[in-house]
Amino acid sequence: MRLQKQDKPQTKPSLSAISSGDVVGFLRTHEKLLFVLGSGVGWAIDFCAFSVLVHVFSTSAFVANYVSSIAGSTFAFSIYCIYSAASGRPPRPAQIAVYVGYQFLSISAYSLFVDLVAGLPALSAWAFGAVAAKIIITPFNFVTNYLSTRTVLWFMRPHGPGGGGEPSK
Numbered sequence: 001m002r003l004q005k006q007d008k009p010q011t012k013p014s015l016s017a018i019s020s021g022d023v024v025g026f027l028r029t030h031e032k033l034l035f036v037l038g039s040g041v042g043w044a045i046d047f048c049a050f051s052v053l054v055h056v057f058s059t060s061a062f063v064a065n066y067v068s069s070i071a072g073s074t075f076a077f078s079i080y081c082i083y084s085a086a087s088g089r090p091p092r093p094a095q096i097a098v099y100v101g102y103q104f105l106s107i108s109a110y111s112l113f114v115d116l117v118a119g120l121p122a123l124s125a126w127a128f129g130a131v132a133a134k135i136i137i138t139p140f141n142f143v144t145n146y147l148s149t150r151t152v153l154w155f156m157r158p159h160g161p162g163g164g165g166e167p168s169k
Helices: 015-020 029-055 061-086 094-118 129-155
Strands: none
Touching: 015 029, 029 061, 029 129, 061 094, 061 129
């Protein structure tokens, strides 16, 4: 007599499951490392471009953050795409569209946030106030980018025997 393996129903994770890291098989360790390295270099590009735009070209914190964030996020996403293509899992057009849409909203919101923080009296009087504002918002930006990337990738990965992102029935 053969024992039959019971299929566990797959469900979409709740926000608490995603943030607590309970999503099984979500990102392997090397993918997490690549995410951190790609994001780190992307942030370095972002931060350097922001600093140059603010201090050399006297650009407002909002505009400088918008331009520099596009440069940094483009680099990070390019690294992800290169890795994904090399591992035989290139991003699908829907993933790219969701990523671009999220980045547009995120960059807009964080540019406003940087501008607001840079305008605080304690920072606006300081020559490096805009750079300090960028540093202050960075942890929040990292967390929201990491959680959104995890969420997008989880919902876009193939589920069940049919693939296509839909949980198996």
